[in-house]
Amino acid sequence: MTTLDPAPSLVPTLGGHWYTDPAIFAAEQEHIVEAGWVCVALAADLTGPGSYRTVQLGRESVVVVRGRDSQIRAFFNVCRHRGAQICTEPAGQVRNKLQCPYHAWTYDLTGTLIAAPNLTRMPDVDRFANGLAPVAVREWIGYVWACVAPDPPSFEEEVIGAVVTRLGDVESIDHYGVENLALGRRISYDVAANWKLIVENFMECYHCATIHPELTEVLPEFADGYAAQYYVGHGAAFGAGVQGFTVDGSAGHTRIPGVSAEQDRRYFAITIRPGVFVNLVPDHVIVHRMTPVAPDRTLVECDWLFLSEVVASDADLAASVELFHRVNAQDFAACERTQPAMSSRIYARGGNLVPSEHHIAEFHAWVAERVR
Ligand code: FES
Ligand SMILES: [Fe+2]
Numbered sequence: 001m002t003t004l005d006p007a008p009s010l011v012p013t014l015g016g017h018w019y020t021d022p023a024i025f026a027a028e029q030e031h032i033v034e035a036g037w038v039c040v041a042l043a044a045d046l047t048g049p050g051s052y053r054t055v056q057l058g059r060e061s062v063v064v065v066r067g068r069d070s071q072i073r074a075f076f077n078v079c080r081h082r083g084a085q086i087c088t089e090p091a092g093q094v095r096n097k098l099q100c101p102y103h104a105w106t107y108d109l110t111g112t113l114i115a116a117p118n119l120t121r122m123p124d125v126d127r128f129a130n131g132l133a134p135v136a137v138r139e140w141i142g143y144v145w146a147c148v149a150p151d152p153p154s155f156e157e158e159v160i161g162a163v164v165t166r167l168g169d170v171e172s173i174d175h176y177g178v179e180n181l182a183l184g185r186r187i188s189y190d191v192a193a194n195w196k197l198i199v200e201n202f203m204e205c206y207h208c209a210t211i212h213p214e215l216t217e218v219l220p221e222f223a224d225g226y227a228a229q230y231y232v233g234h235g236a237a238f239g240a241g242v243q244g245f246t247v248d249g250s251a252g253h254t255r256i257p258g259v260s261a262e263q264d265r266r267y268f269a270i271t272i273r274p275g276v277f278v279n280l281v282p283d284h285v286i287v288h289r290m291t292p293v294a295p296d297r298t299l300v301e302c303d304w305l306f307l308s309e310v311v312a313s314d315a316d317l318a319a320s321v322e323l324f325h326r327v328n329a330q331d332f333a334a335c336e337r338t339q340p341a342m343s344s345r346i347y348a349r350g351g352n353l354v355p356s357e358h359h360i361a362e363f364h365a366w367v368a369e370r371v372r
Contacts, residue, residue: 011357013350014364019194019342025295027371028195032274034058034148035370037159039276039289041144042183042303046072050094050109054087056291060148062135063087067109068096072139074146075132080113081105086132098132107132141278142179142305143287162272168233172268173278175258178285181305182312185321189300189328193335194342195275195292196367198300201331202269202277202288204357211330214323218242218249219267225356235266235280245281246319247326252283253310253317273366279324283307286324296339302328 018024040055041064052065054077061077063086075098077085084102097114099106106115111132119125136147138155145159154161163173191198201207208215208222216223219236238245244252245267255264259282268280275290284306291299304321311317341347353360 009355010352011361013200013353013360014196014368015350016342016344016347018350018367019196019339020295022295024371025194025292028274028292028367029058031370032367033292034060036149036153036274037138037145037147037155038274039143039272039287040064040074040146043072043139043142043144043179044183045091046144047093050096051092052087052094052098053091054089055146056293057135057146057148060135061085062146062148063098063132064137064144064146065094065098065109072137072144073110074135074137074144075107075111076135076148078133079105080130080132081116140179141173141287142181159272163270163278166232166270167268172233172263173270173280175260175263176256176280176285177258178278178287178305180308181256181285182308182310183303184284184306184311184317185304187302187321187325187328189302189332191298191300191332191335192296193298193332193339194295195290195298196363197335197338197342198290198298198332199271199273199275199363200357200360201335203271203360203363206354206356207331207334211334212327214247215327218245218323235263235268238265238267244283244320245323247322248319250319252281252320253315254307255282256284256307271363273363283310284320288328300328300332 034057038057041053045053046066049066049068052063055062055064062074063077064072064074066072077087079086079100079102081100081103084100086098086100097106097108104117105113108114111134113127113130136152138145140159160170164170167173205222206225209225218238220239221236242249244250246252264282270278272278277288279286284304287303289301293299304317306317
């Protein structure tokens with residue numbers, strides 16, 4: 001009879017340089033951000049024809065614009081004449097065309113070249129071939145997702161698959177009808193930490209008892225350190241006296257009608273790699289979108305979405321928003337506290353994951369596999 005060694009309690013993290021090295025950051029931009037689907041905008045922010053957003057996907061600038069047919073399209077923000085950026089504002093509204101500010105090549109909202117100085121004297125110019133280069137887009141859960149790769153990976157596998165892996169099925173998120181919710185509040189955070197520290201933090205709850213007093217009041221099981229993401233399909237239950245997912249446990253807002261009895265009074269968290277977190281509670285949905293801008297800096301945009309009648313009624317959303325805003329501030333402070341140590345000689349070979357964090361090793365493997 002052989003005795004198997006018990007699995008070790010501590011599993012190594014990535015080495016510190018993974019969080020500081022500009023070459024690794026560049027490789028991540030190329031092989032992760034530019035190779036996959038990125039959540040680039042709330043579709044409702046593109047309010048009507050001609051409404052646009054300028055976003056950065058890795059090294060590429062991309063314009064996302066709603067057309068006259070209401071379709072959302074995305075294009076490389078690169079003029080086909082001599083390369084000037086077409087849009088430089090982060091957001092704006094055009095009438096029915098995108099015009100390059102350099103020599104005035106002009107494109108319609110489907111990207112076709114429709115005008116340019118002396119264009120009629122150049123009849124051989126193909127207006128489609130010289131139109132703005134398209135970027136793949138999908139709309140899902142009310143957000144616009146874009147991929148700059150020439151041959152995008154399957155959206156169903158990469159994005160929807162992440163939700164299925166976490167919740168067990170796609171119906172579970174459909175119950176929340178996220179695409180029908182309205183933006184109640186948006187807060188942007190500029191975090192002085194590597195994007196992976198933020199993902200790792202979101203994936204574990206070993207820190208919850210230490211840094212999230214308000215959250216553990218609402219979700220007492222989080223005090224045990226097992227994140228809702230540890231078990232497939234599990235949502236953390238609200239505490240007995242808790243009425244809503246609010247900073248003081250007070251009642252929240254009108255429950256989303258599709259939420260099932262099993263989902264009621266529970267919190268579900270989903271990580272969609274590389275940069276989206278979705279948080280589901282009975283009366284609202286919180287969506288985090290991350291943009292890594294440097295090895296030690298990440299922008300995070302966080303949306304709180306409620307039923308449209310709740311937002312329209314001017315209800316006071318403060319107690320709901322304040323809970324996760326505090327969680328965000330507590331988490332990002334912890335990530336910022338960790339970032340400087342990533343260049344310490346003591347951390348050159350990394351740190352340790354305890355058993356309730358072992359699933360983070362799979363994220364590390366996912367990153368390493370792509371960057372190598
Ligand atoms: S670079 Fe855009 S018109 Fe010349
Ligand atoms: Fe946290």
